[in-house]
Amino acid sequence: MTGQRFCVAGGWGSTRDAEHGYWEARDLIGCGYPYVGTSFEGAERVMVCGADDARDLPELARLFVFPGHAGLAGTLTVADLLLLSGIDEVRGLADTAPSLDALLDTQGFVRPRSHDGRLVLTVRPAEHDRYVPFEQPNPTPCCADH
Amino acid sequence: MTHDHDHSHDHSHGAGDDPALDLGVPDAELNPGQLRRRGFLRGAGLLGAGIAGASVLGGAPALADEAVHGLPQARRNPRHGFAWLAGDHHIHTQHSSDAMYRVADQVQHASAYGLDWMVITDHGSVAHAKIGVDKVNPDIVAARELFGDDTLVFQGLEWNIPSAEHGTVFVHPGRNEVAVLKEFESSFDGVVNATTSSSAANEEQALKGLDFLAASVTKGRVQDAMFFANHPARKGLDSPHEIRAWRERQPHIALGMEGAPGHQAAGIPSPLGVGSGRGFYDNSPTADSFAAYPLESYLTWGGYDWMTSTVGGLWDSLLAEGRPWWITANSDSHTVYLDDSVRPAGQDTADYFNANGRYGDPVHGHNGGATTNGDFWPGYYSRTHVGADDFSYASVMRGLRAGRVWVDHGALLDGLDVRLRQAGSRDPGFPLGSAVRVGRGQRLELVITAQKAGKPNWAQFVPALAKVDVIRGAVTGQSTDRDSFHTPDTSVVQTYDVSGQGSSFTLTYALGRVDQPCYVRLRGSDGKRLAVGINGASVDPSGPAADVIGHADPWDDLWFYTNPIWVLPA
Numbered sequence: 001m002t003g004q005r006f007c008v009a010g011g012w013g014s015t016r017d018a019e020h021g022y023w024e025a026r027d028l029i030g031c032g033y034p035y036v037g038t039s040f041e042g043a044e045r046v047m048v049c050g051a052d053d054a055r056d057l058p059e060l061a062r063l064f065v066f067p068g069h070a071g072l073a074g075t076l077t078v079a080d081l082l083l084l085s086g087i088d089e090v091r092g093l094a095d096t097a098p099s100l101d102a103l104l105d106t107q108g109f110v111r112p113r114s115h116d117g118r119l120v121l122t123v124r125p126a127e128h129d130r131y132v133p134f135e136q137p138n139p140t141p142c143c144a145d146h
Numbered sequence: 147m148t149h150d151h152d153h154s155h156d157h158s159h160g161a162g163d164d165p166a167l168d169l170g171v172p173d174a175e176l177n178p179g180q181l182r183r184r185g186f187l188r189g190a191g192l193l194g195a196g197i198a199g200a201s202v203l204g205g206a207p208a209l210a211d212e213a214v215h216g217l218p219q220a221r222r223n224p225r226h227g228f229a230w231l232a233g234d235h236h237i238h239t240q241h242s243s244d245a246m247y248r249v250a251d252q253v254q255h256a257s258a259y260g261l262d263w264m265v266i267t268d269h270g271s272v273a274h275a276k277i278g279v280d281k282v283n284p285d286i287v288a289a290r291e292l293f294g295d296d297t298l299v300f301q302g303l304e305w306n307i308p309s310a311e312h313g314t315v316f317v318h319p320g321r322n323e324v325a326v327l328k329e330f331e332s333s334f335d336g337v338v339n340a341t342t343s344s345s346a347a348n349e350e351q352a353l354k355g356l357d358f359l360a361a362s363v364t365k366g367r368v369q370d371a372m373f374f375a376n377h378p379a380r381k382g383l384d385s386p387h388e389i390r391a392w393r394e395r396q397p398h399i400a401l402g403m404e405g406a407p408g409h410q411a412a413g414i415p416s417p418l419g420v421g422s423g424r425g426f427y428d429n430s431p432t433a434d435s436f437a438a439y440p441l442e443s444y445l446t447w448g449g450y451d452w453m454t455s456t457v458g459g460l461w462d463s464l465l466a467e468g469r470p471w472w473i474t475a476n477s478d479s480h481t482v483y484l485d486d487s488v489r490p491a492g493q494d495t496a497d498y499f500n501a502n503g504r505y506g507d508p509v510h511g512h513n514g515g516a517t518t519n520g521d522f523w524p525g526y527y528s529r530t531h532v533g534a535d536d537f538s539y540a541s542v543m544r545g546l547r548a549g550r551v552w553v554d555h556g557a558l559l560d561g562l563d564v565r566l567r568q569a570g571s572r573d574p575g576f577p578l579g580s581a582v583r584v585g586r587g588q589r590l591e592l593v594i595t596a597q598k599a600g601k602p603n604w605a606q607f608v609p610a611l612a613k614v615d616v617i618r619g620a621v622t623g624q625s626t627d628r629d630s631f632h633t634p635d636t637s638v639v640q641t642y643d644v645s646g647q648g649s650s651f652t653l654t655y656a657l658g659r660v661d662q663p664c665y666v667r668l669r670g671s672d673g674k675r676l677a678v679g680i681n682g683a684s685v686d687p688s689g690p691a692a693d694v695i696g697h698a699d700p701w702d703d704l705w706f707y708t709n710p711i712w713v714l715p716a
Binding site (some may be wrong): 014015040041042045046060066093122124125126127132134135136139140 | 195412415422423426428429430431432433437440441442444445680692694696697
């Protein structure tokens, strides 16, 4: 352990709920940490965890606060995304690697995960030979009225 | 939501005091009714040699045409072949809170689009368990009267599996079909009983639900019952150990999973379509998800679920263990792409649904075809082809249980016949789903006879099969890791370019001299979207590609898959 960190459970039902919960109560939960994300502890238990150092995050924590996160919007090259943010690696599905000049439509919603203290953003193929982040901003809920 | 119903009576597996089930009682001492039931149960593999059938391995008799432990009797193809009946076991109606059509709407479309059998599977819910499961039955009975000569209509439900995803449960028609489904849903549905979250206790509830279905058959309440897991990888909820446990607990009830989910129109680009993931596969891991599943498992690949589409993946890991586990392909039809009907004003609210167990009958809408719908009508795009002895409810269920099943999208094939036989022989051979005992070192061949699509599909073009892949795997026996979703010894061993073939063609794949247990299965494609498989080019050089979110035209990426045949040298 190299720095300060916290992990709290707020009775949230999903990662989205946990994010909202954090922003509503971050003065109480832990303001000012450069890395904040959600983490699962057992079935149905969603935690919010923060750390001064990415190496102190739980494995596979899903980050919504990380260096540069606020500036990630619109469409970027993979190289620019790596330059502009604390994301260490952009990974394709099944361990493929998009090229540095591949275009990534951020959808205004970028949630990398921690792997051994490194921030990895997994991406999926999208229209016009672009990529989008794996996690979708508006996934289809179960039994939605679609 | 608790229920204080006593289901201790559901747990009997043994013969109890029913002489039909007690093999110590000779046939001669049974009355005609008991004898008939024993005969049926024996034929369905529910009694006698097949009763412990969690695996094709072990204890099998030496002759190829005798019953193999764990499977219904492996039998040669009948002289005039099987009747291949196309169907769909996953269809919703106005008795689901997220759907809208009458039973008659779904049946008449399915019938028109060529389905021979179908299962009505409305969601398990409090309103459905109390009201909908009863109300849907007269509509199903009426549809059988109207369409029964063309399309068999089963009543089932979409079970919220405790601790897991959804699944189809259905029964053979009969006087107790509603009673059994209603008791099952009330006692074991995850939403009705608040048991959907992942836990060991809830996993046990799922197994008790399967016990209940098995007991309903052995006690003679219904003639037959079965369960298939639906959209298994969609949210990572069906862990490998749960799938193994379902099959082991009730191998005659828990039969397989959707190889391809429904909602195949959901990836059509916006604004022409929903612009979601194909199959509405656009989710991310939740706390209930099996944590070891990789993110690529949450997508479809060529329209198929990752468990099935990955060569050397989860499905193959089950087959390599000798576990019979079959795949199907269904519509999951709720609301159909470009359909312009709507729910009637005043009978379209949650309050109305909860009070009445269904929405009002759909009416003509005036906003044009709905581009926000992601489904097709049953039979329009996805088909599950079952090799049956004849056109009957019992034969469809027997064919499904035997794994005599292949599936396709977009009417890619008019027909497919796959047989394993001794090389060069005139033996009629063994069909899909068989576990064939052979003499060690015998030379074997797989004979594949296919009819390419000879007429346009429902998108008004004639699909063109471009290639057929033979996938072969070693049978390695039971894995010590019940959460394994990988097997190293399965790969594509042969690819046939069939683009130049005529309307009907035969391929013969030589298995060679087989000394070790193995299995073979087939896959084929229109060749329009191909990519190196998830486990690398040495395993699958030209497999399905990851479906592009918001940009997956289902008609430009068509595949068929078959169930396996095992070869077990003596």
